[in-house]
Amino acid sequence: MSDTFDLQSAYRWIEGFAEAVGAHKEELTDLDAAIGDGDHGTNMDRGMRAVMAKLGANSSADLGDLFKTVGMTLVSTVGGASGPLFGTFFLALGKAWPNKETLSADELLSGYSQAVAAVIARGRAERGDKTMVDALLAAQDAWEMALGGTSGDSETLSVVAAAAAEGAEQTVPLVARKGRASYLGKRSAGHKDPGAATVALMMAAAADARTGE
Amino acid sequence: MKKLINDPESVVAESLAGLGAAHPDLLRVFEDPRYVLRADAPRPGKVALVSGGGSGHEPMHTGFVGLGMLDAACPGEVFTSPTPDQVLAATKAANGGAGVVHIVKNYTGDVMNFEMAADLVAEDGISVNQILIDDDVAVEDSLYTAGRRGVGATVLVEKLCGAAAEAGAPLAEVVSLGKRVNEASASMGVALSSCTVPAAAKPTFELADDEMELGIGIHGEPGRERVSLRPAREVVDMLVQPVLDDLALGRGDSVIVFVNGMGATPLSELYLVFNDLRARLGTEGIAISRCLVGPYMTALEMAGCSITLLRSDDQLVSLWDAPVRTAGLRWGA
Numbered sequence: 001m002s003d004t005f006d007l008q009s010a011y012r013w014i015e016g017f018a019e020a021v022g023a024h025k026e027e028l029t030d031l032d033a034a035i036g037d038g039d040h041g042t043n044m045d046r047g048m049r050a051v052m053a054k055l056g057a058n059s060s061a062d063l064g065d066l067f068k069t070v071g072m073t074l075v076s077t078v079g080g081a082s083g084p085l086f087g088t089f090f091l092a093l094g095k096a097w098p099n100k101e102t103l104s105a106d107e108l109l110s111g112y113s114q115a116v117a118a119v120i121a122r123g124r125a126e127r128g129d130k131t132m133v134d135a136l137l138a139a140q141d142a143w144e145m146a147l148g149g150t151s152g153d154s155e156t157l158s159v160v161a162a163a164a165a166e167g168a169e170q171t172v173p174l175v176a177r178k179g180r181a182s183y184l185g186k187r188s189a190g191h192k193d194p195g196a197a198t199v200a201l202m203m204a205a206a207a208d209a210r211t212g213e
Numbered sequence: 214m215k216k217l218i219n220d221p222e223s224v225v226a227e228s229l230a231g232l233g234a235a236h237p238d239l240l241r242v243f244e245d246p247r248y249v250l251r252a253d254a255p256r257p258g259k260v261a262l263v264s265g266g267g268s269g270h271e272p273m274h275t276g277f278v279g280l281g282m283l284d285a286a287c288p289g290e291v292f293t294s295p296t297p298d299q300v301l302a303a304t305k306a307a308n309g310g311a312g313v314v315h316i317v318k319n320y321t322g323d324v325m326n327f328e329m330a331a332d333l334v335a336e337d338g339i340s341v342n343q344i345l346i347d348d349d350v351a352v353e354d355s356l357y358t359a360g361r362r363g364v365g366a367t368v369l370v371e372k373l374c375g376a377a378a379e380a381g382a383p384l385a386e387v388v389s390l391g392k393r394v395n396e397a398s399a400s401m402g403v404a405l406s407s408c409t410v411p412a413a414a415k416p417t418f419e420l421a422d423d424e425m426e427l428g429i430g431i432h433g434e435p436g437r438e439r440v441s442l443r444p445a446r447e448v449v450d451m452l453v454q455p456v457l458d459d460l461a462l463g464r465g466d467s468v469i470v471f472v473n474g475m476g477a478t479p480l481s482e483l484y485l486v487f488n489d490l491r492a493r494l495g496t497e498g499i500a501i502s503r504c505l506v507g508p509y510m511t512a513l514e515m516a517g518c519s520i521t522l523l524r525s526d527d528q529l530v531s532l533w534d535a536p537v538r539t540a541g542l543r544w545g546a
Contacts, residue, residue: 075329076246076298079289083296084325122325179321 005103009209010066014055016205018048024201031194035181040082040194047078047086062101068094081179082195085123085132092118105156109143116140123178130174130181130188132195138167139203157207164203168196214414221411225268225290232275236540239279246296248303249275249286260378260387261285261307264316264371265300266323267292269410270431272541273368273510279539280546282375283316284309291410291513292432294322300330304341312340312384316370316391318363319347342384344391346370348398348521350459351428351436362430365471365521366398368509372542376535390532394523399459401452402519404429404475405442408512427451431475431512431519445482449489452520457497460524464498469533471521474508478516483507486518503533509541 021028021044028041051073060066067090075087096111097103103111116136125131142163146156169192176188179195218224226244233242233249241250248265255261264274265287274286284307289295304313313334317327324345331341346363374391382390404426407416417433420426425448428436440451462468472487474480487506494501502525510519523529536546 072298076296079293079296080322081325084322084329087297088329122328 005105005108005210007060007063007066007101010063011055011060013206013209014048014051014066014070016208017202018052020201020205021045021048021198024197028194028197031192031197034191035176035188036179036194039080040198043078043080043082044086044198047074047083050074050077062097062099063103064094064098064100066094067091067097070094081123082198085119085195086198088118088122089115089136105147109140109147112143113140125178128174129178130171130176130193130196131178132193132199134171134174134193135164135167135196135199135203138170139164139199157203157210161200161203161207165200168192168200171196214409214411216409216411218411221414224411225288228268228271229275229288232540239538239540240275243302243306246299246302247288248299248306249278249288250303250306251278251280251284254284254307255309256284257309258311258381259284259309260311260382260384261304261309261313262316262371262375262378262387263287263300263303263307263313264367265289265295265303265327266318266320267294267432269408269513270510272539274371276541277368277371277375277539279537281379281535281537282371282539282542291412294320294326297326297329297333300327301333304330304334304339305337308339312342314374314378314384314387314391315341315343316367316374317343317345318367319345319360320362323363340384342388344370344374344388344395346395348395348400349402349428349430350399350455351401351430362434364402364431365400365473365510365519366395366523368473368505369398369469369471369521369523370394372537373529373532375537376532379535394529397460397524398521399456400471400519400521401427401456402429402431402436402473402475402517403427403448403452404433404436404512404515404517406477406514406516408433408476408515410513425517429475429512429515429517431510433512433515445485446489446492449486449493449520452518453490453493453522456520456522457499460522462497462499462522462524467500467502467525468494469523469525469529470494470501470504471509471519471523472504472506473510473519473521475515475517475519476508476511477514478508478518480507483518486520490520502530 025041025045032040071091092115125133171193176182181188261284263285268288269291285303287295287299347361348366349362538546
């Protein structure tokens with residue numbers, strides 16, 4: 001296990017994310033049915049299956065190329081607000097890593113932080129609005145703390161993934177202030193945000209890809 | 214569900230194919246990505262107008278593609294925003310080198326998808342500006358928190374900005390005109406019955422025979438309140454009062470009036486509504502400079518109507534009278 005993140009790890013990450021979304025499709029849709037319009041799991045699954053088809057048909061030259069393909073495919077197949085938001089995340093990764101084939105631990109975190117900033121700019125959500133941003137930022141906080149201590153530790157992403165899952169759990173008591181769930185006002189409390197739940201799956205897949213599982 | 218369709222999955226594609234076949238002189242329909250383009254686009258040197266949104270509101274927006282209105286429209290699935298690749302393709306195809314205006318109704322999905330498209334277009338060196346429509350006065354007191362929705366003013370902005378662009382107005386002028394029209398417009402709607410999204414196969418909401426939903430949105434979203442049905446004259450008063458208040462209209466003002474049908478209400482009732490509205494505006498001392506009465510922004514087969522008032526002036530009236538030739542709106546050309 002090397003400490004660099006390369007094209008193979010990136011492919012394993014996306015593949016693992018697609019499998020996780022497929023496996024949790026019903027659960028994500030149920031979360032969305034409670035406080036949204038009940039199509040999040042179906043839409044993300046359709047998008048990630050399209051992504052895998054696209055990646056299978058053309059091999060990516062570098063990480064910039066690969067993540068641009070992932071982002072554009074999500075944007076054009078998922079629809080609603082999730083398409084632009086998850087699409088923006090991956091497009092920003094592509095933009096952060098042009099012509100790169102491998103990344104150092106610092107470059108990985110820096111790209112991730114840029115992608116989170118892009119999602120925040122797109123959706124105009126803040127921490128605590130009960131959105132995917134809560135899980136993204138929880139992961140970023142944990143990542144910055146971990147790298148501050150032991151740069152390049154291959155355990156880092158497992159810590160980050162656990163933090164994303166915890167960030168998703170912490171959306172449960174919140175009242176939504178952004179997105180369709182905000183239409184429900186106080187009735188949105190007591191439910192986990194489906195976008196944050198998907199972020200937790202995405203970061204768990206990243207940790208698994210890094211350790212080569 | 215009782216609809217003249219073949220398959221709920223292909224309603225939008227089949228309907229667009231029919232639109233294209235009916236009006237080959239006005240427009241062309243593209244698939245993958247899906248958009249409708251003015252037949253003679255791109256028009257070199259003319260600012261291009263691109264709009265779009267969920268399908269189910271016909272003739273808006275695809276029926277407004279043509280001379281004096283839109284250069285392109287991006288139809289999403291029924292009541293679902295179009296994706297950025299549709300908007301990107303339409304923007305590139307419509308671009309005549311003088312810049313492109315995106316006319317976007319204020320719904321979270323529409324806003325995000327058009328913004329993403331604008332970002333992608335900017336990478337290609339095309340100047341894109343956005344006009345955001347948010348004229349619905351019903352929503353501030355309703356369940357919705359994402360701001361006012363874009364409704365009837367969309368049709369007025371598309372007509373007036375389309376006329377300005379056709380006359381050669383530069384990008385900045387078309388955009389400031391659109392923003393001015395949006396700010397000078399306000400709308401309020403009412404539903405007497407629900408609509409049924411083909412993929413859902415059942416009515417979006419239920420209304421009893423003696424009830425109406427005041428402040429209804431164009432996707433069947435709840436409005437201000439559910440009240441008992443009453444004579445049209447009283448319904449008109451309930452619709453127009455918040456509009457008058459919002460625009461602070463009074464004696465000596467003049468307005469362009471848009472009485473819109475939601476899909477199932479017959480034209481005879483819409484004219485009856487216009488007649489009551491005319492009388493009410495008369496007692497307020499407000500003059501009607503121009504009017505548009507008919508189903509131009511529908512919500513599938515919903516029964517009901519909306520009233521939009523636009524504070525008018527000589528410039529707006531002259532742009533209103535300018536020639537327009539589209540599938541949905543046609544005069545002077």
